Amino acid sequence: MDLSTITQHFAQQGALPSFLCTAAGMALLEKARSSPVWLSFFAFPGVLAHECLHYVVGLLTRARPVAFSVWPRREGSGLVLGEVSFSNLGLLNGAPVAFAPLLLYPLGIWLLLSYGAPWWRSGDYLQWGGICLGTASLFFAGRPSWQDVRAGGASALFYAALAGAAWYLQAHT
Numbered sequence: 001m002d003l004s005t006i007t008q009h010f011a012q013q014g015a016l017p018s019f020l021c022t023a024a025g026m027a028l029l030e031k032a033r034s035s036p037v038w039l040s041f042f043a044f045p046g047v048l049a050h051e052c053l054h055y056v057v058g059l060l061t062r063a064r065p066v067a068f069s070v071w072p073r074r075e076g077s078g079l080v081l082g083e084v085s086f087s088n089l090g091l092l093n094g095a096p097v098a099f100a101p102l103l104l105y106p107l108g109i110w111l112l113l114s115y116g117a118p119w120w121r122s123g124d125y126l127q128w129g130g131i132c133l134g135t136a137s138l139f140f141a142g143r144p145s146w147q148d149v150r151a152g153g154a155s156a157l158f159y160a161a162l163a164g165a166a167w168y169l170q171a172h173t
Contacts, residue, residue, distance in 0.1 A: 002160060014120030018112045018132055025136025034077045040072040045134050046141025050101040051082040054148075057100035058086050061093035083147075091155050098152020104142035106137040 032038040048070050058065040067085040089097060112135050119128035
């Protein structure tokens with residue numbers, strides 16, 4: 001099976017148009033960065049999912065969430081779209097909590113393949129466009145913020161060091 005056959009099959013099944021529509025939605029979100037009102041509106045589904053993942057993983061890892069907000073606000077020259085605060089974020093739970101929004105990527109792919117592609121094939125273009133724009137919002141929000149990286153960076157390095165030590169011990173014993 002050559003690449004053109006695979007691409008044609010991918011397009012006929014509705015996945016390719018769904019991913020292209022999602023990419024266009026992400027470009028729209030990037031363009032909306034210049035307008036806080038439009039960015040807040042279009043990014044809201046992803047921001048809600050992003051902050052909910054921080055909150056839920058924080059509960060599961062005993063980081064003790066103490067504050068939750070998805071109400072956009074200006075901070076300095078930027079815009080904070082949402083935040084979750086924790087009272088017990090440490091070395092063991094920092095990385096899972098901080099990088100939890102990365103789970104939005106497999107969720108978005110699942111939504112596109114489970115709903116977007118079938119709606120494309122059946123001609124339900126309004127629903128298809130909605131799921132593509134919603135998925136674009138999830139992908140847009142899946143990137144960890146600088147605050148997330150700062151909060152979970154030391155924890156991520158700790159887990160990387162543990163993994164490296166485990167690999168070294170396994171390879172040299």
